[in-house]
Amino acid sequence: MTSPYPLGLRLAGRRVVVVGGGAVATRRVPALLDAGADVLLVAPEISPALQAHADAGRLRWIPRRFAPDDLDDAWLVHVAIDDPAAAATVSAAAEQRRIFCVRADDREAATAWTPAVTRHGPVTVAVLGGGDPRRAMTVRDAIRTLLRERKGTLLTPAVEQGAPINTPTGSPGRVALVGAGPGDPELITVRGWRLLTEADVVVADRLVPGLLLDELRTGVELVDASKIPYGPSRTQEEINRILVDRAQAGAFVVRLKGGDPYVFGRGGEELLACAAAGVPVTVVPGVTSSIAAPAAAGIPVTHRAVAHEFTVVSGHVAPDSAASLVRWDALAALRGTLVILMGLKNLPAITATLLRHGRPADTPAAVVQEATTGAQRILRSTLAEVAEDVAAAGVRPPAVVVVGDVVGVLPSL
Numbered sequence: 001m002t003s004p005y006p007l008g009l010r011l012a013g014r015r016v017v018v019v020g021g022g023a024v025a026t027r028r029v030p031a032l033l034d035a036g037a038d039v040l041l042v043a044p045e046i047s048p049a050l051q052a053h054a055d056a057g058r059l060r061w062i063p064r065r066f067a068p069d070d071l072d073d074a075w076l077v078h079v080a081i082d083d084p085a086a087a088a089t090v091s092a093a094a095e096q097r098r099i100f101c102v103r104a105d106d107r108e109a110a111t112a113w114t115p116a117v118t119r120h121g122p123v124t125v126a127v128l129g130g131g132d133p134r135r136a137m138t139v140r141d142a143i144r145t146l147l148r149e150r151k152g153t154l155l156t157p158a159v160e161q162g163a164p165i166n167t168p169t170g171s172p173g174r175v176a177l178v179g180a181g182p183g184d185p186e187l188i189t190v191r192g193w194r195l196l197t198e199a200d201v202v203v204a205d206r207l208v209p210g211l212l213l214d215e216l217r218t219g220v221e222l223v224d225a226s227k228i229p230y231g232p233s234r235t236q237e238e239i240n241r242i243l244v245d246r247a248q249a250g251a252f253v254v255r256l257k258g259g260d261p262y263v264f265g266r267g268g269e270e271l272l273a274c275a276a277a278g279v280p281v282t283v284v285p286g287v288t289s290s291i292a293a294p295a296a297a298g299i300p301v302t303h304r305a306v307a308h309e310f311t312v313v314s315g316h317v318a319p320d321s322a323a324s325l326v327r328w329d330a331l332a333a334l335r336g337t338l339v340i341l342m343g344l345k346n347l348p349a350i351t352a353t354l355l356r357h358g359r360p361a362d363t364p365a366a367v368v369q370e371a372t373t374g375a376q377r378i379l380r381s382t383l384a385e386v387a388e389d390v391a392a393a394g395v396r397p398p399a400v401v402v403v404g405d406v407v408g409v410l411p412s413l
């Protein structure tokens with residue numbers, strides 16, 4: 001058997017015809033769209049997912065059986081039907097036009113094979129299994145695990161930016177603001193995790209899951225932002241300075257922040273500081289505790305016919321303080337869910353203000369401490385009593401307070 005000749009096809013703007021609208025086409029089309037291909041789908045019927053692509057104008061669908069002329073402007077054809085006679089017709093038309101033809105039904109009849117693929121930023125690993133797709137997938141899975149869990153220097157930030165491996169030092173650095181999620185180390189995003197494993201410097205917050213840091217590769221400089229002295233604003237200045245300095249020295253710096261970087265996380269200030277210094281920044285959103293903590297306690301922030309809105313608010317500043325930017329009177333008038341972060345210290349004043357402005361005293365309320373971690377605690381109460389209950393139970397930060405009918409909507413697990 002001859003060896004296949006591997007290529008990376010650059011399909012942007014080039015016509016690719018997909019024949020068939022079932023499960024195989026549904027799986028293949030997204031990668032073609034991601035490659036920028038001009039996808040023409042030919043099939044009498046198509047799946048709802050393909051229909052959604054067609055409705056959104058991402059591809060053109062011809063709702064009928066294949067005709068040889070469909071291939072006239074094509075560079076590649078994917079046959080995703082299991083009728084051998086119909087598939088052979090497509091193959092013959094492709095052969096005649098010298099267009100490569102991928103066959104889902106018959107690998108031997110195909111003139112091109114699709115590899116098993118794993119993508120890591122701009123790096124794509126494609127594996128051909130010598131005609132055995134399962135072998136290809138097994139090898140691909142092993143490589144994917146290796147790349148995700150690696151602690152070496154396989155994919156450096158420079159490689160991710162397109163430079164060859166072993167880029168000479170002195171290459172420009174950059175910063176990624178990465179949301180680490182609410183506490184469970186498994187709740188970081190795939191991209192966040194990948195960037196973390198590639199960092200030269202990690203600047204981590206107090207609320208970042210410790211287990212994530214346990215898995216950093218050796219040689220990474222770990223800066224614990226919660227140990228930086230000075231007051232809150234000086235601390236932020238110092239963090240900004242560290243991000244900029246390290247990046248300007250050529251490092252790839254991951255600023256790892258609890259939850260989402262932009263939800264009461266000062267991520268915007270850090271981005272502005274980097275931008276002002278000309279340091280490129282990537283932002284990776286995170287799973288915010290404002291939604292994850294209620295969810296971990298079995299509380300959906302919205303629920304049909306119960307709450308069609310939720311408001312996330314900081315309770316850091318007392319409601320009667322001149323510095324407060326929150327309209328607590330307006331929040332009291334809402335029917336929907338209120339999620340209060342950093343609200344424990346001011347909880348008596350917050351609940352009193354909500355009650356004074358008309359939110360009913362028996363509105364269900366819950367407090368979730370250290371959500372999604374092994375130390376998670378849940379306290380259920382009412383708006384009138386939650387502040388006292390929190391004090392009596394000794395609930396500590398970090399905790400999220402949820403006020404609204406959603407609190408009781410699901411059975412406690």
Ligand SMILES: C[S@@+](CC[C@H](N)C(=O)[O-])C[C@H]1O[C@@H](n2cnc3c(N)ncnc32)[C@H](O)[C@@H]1O
Pocket residue numbers: 182183207257258259260261262263264265287288289290293340341342343368369370371372373397398399400
């Ligand atoms: C400075 S804010 C940062 C919020 C974070 N950026 C986010 O999106 O979740 C810190 C507050 O988030 C909440 N919080 C963060 N992690 C939490 C957790 N695991 N359980 C409960 N509350 C949490 C608490 O209200 C805490 O005081």
